Amino acid sequence: MKCRRCGAEAVIELPQHRTAFCADCFLHHCRNQVRRSIDSYHMIDNTERPLVAVSGGKDSLAAWDLLLELGYQADGVYLGLGIGEYSDRSGEYARDFARQRDLTLIEIDLATDAGFTIPQAAAQRRTPCSACGLSKRHLLNKIALDHGYRVLVTGHNLDDEAAVLFGNVTRWDLRYLARQQPVLTEQDGFARRVKPLVRLSERDTAAYCVIRGIDYQVEECPLAAGNRHLGYKELLNQMEERTPGAKMDFYNGFQRRMRPLLDSIATKEKGELNPCDQCGSPTTGRLCAFCRLTEQTTKPGRPAESSPR
Ligand code: FES
Ligand code: ZN
Incomplete structure (x- = not known):
């Protein structure tokens, strides 16, 4: 098998693109895919200094590395979730990456900043992944704004986005579908949130890290076992095996064809925002x-509610 770009021996086959690459050309391909996402969705200006939310896993470290390779002066932020040894090790991978490259890594800790950990939230009958997602969205946004960053980068890849989309489609959840975008625009109280890896699969980011010599947390989060999205990912992988490119078509087709229809729903759903009585965030x-969530976890006994952002 030959590399499609240079003709050397290929090291990776990408059936979804009907192609194969040698190591150098694969890295070039990854940078290209990220460049295309950034440009086509207007994710980051050339003059901006993005803040990358790093978990210590392959996706977020690949995202940080790719942005640096593309010339962005990207910094990182790590949020400790208090999930025992899993969090300890994840933090180490994030710190090592930053230390080896002399990069700025801001660290925050859920227990110190909010007074609870994800296992404690889960003990209050919250789904761990929903408490985790909510905490990440809130605290990472707050840190970005407090430190003057206008754009917050996350490592969500094509598999993540296709799985979320699949879940929203099975429930025909128009409100969530309307908000599923690679860019959530900047507005009062919210940094712009961008996902530059939406054109790369999980397999791509793993291969990218291996070729670039990036050490990352390989273990899955112990609290994520049985998570609905893992099930959707398995289903999508089965589809992908039968029809290479199915995931990409599913996600890109949604963004191309459904986005214009959903934009009007997103605008209607916005609602009037006012500052939170406790922390001042728009709500x-x-x-x-x-x-x-903090109240329910630190003062148990109150009913859980959900919120759009
Ligand atoms: Fe968030 Fe596991 S990393 S629940
Ligand atoms: Zn608040």
Whole structure:
């Protein structure tokens, strides 16, 4: 098998693109895919200094590395979730990456900043992944704004996005479908949130890290076992095996064809935002979703609510 770009011996086959690459050309391909996402969705200006949310896993470290390779002066932020040894090791991978490259890594800790950990939230009958997602969205946004970053980068890849899309489609959840975009625009109280890896699969980011010599947390989060999205990923992988490119078509087709229809719903759903009584973050209610989660976890006994952002 020969590399499609230079004719050397290929090291990786990409059936979804009907192609194969040698190591150098594969890295070139990854940079190209990220460049295309950034440009076509207007994710990051050339003059901006993005903040990358790093978990210590392959996707976020690949995202950080790719942005640096593309010439962005990207910094990182790591949020400790308090998931025992898993979090300890994840933090080490993030710190090592930053230390070896002399990069700025901001560190925050859920237990110190909010007074609870994800296992404690889960003990209050919250789904761990929903408490985790909510905490990440809130605290990472806050850190970005507090430190003057306008753009927050996450390592969501094509598999992640296709799985979320699949879940939203099975429920025909128009409100969530309307908000599923590679860019959530900057607005008062919210940094712009961007996902430059939406054109790369999980297999791509793993291969990227191996070729670039990036050490990452290989273990899956112990609290994610049985998570709905892992099931959707398995289903999509089966589809992909039968029809290479199915995942890409599913996600890109949605963004191309459905996005214009959903934009009007997104605008209608926005609602009036006011500052949270407790932390000042924009919210549609009296307390933002994160402050409600904090109350329920640190003062158990209150009913759980959900919030749009
Ligand atoms: Fe968030 Fe596991 S990393 S629940
Ligand atoms: Zn709040």
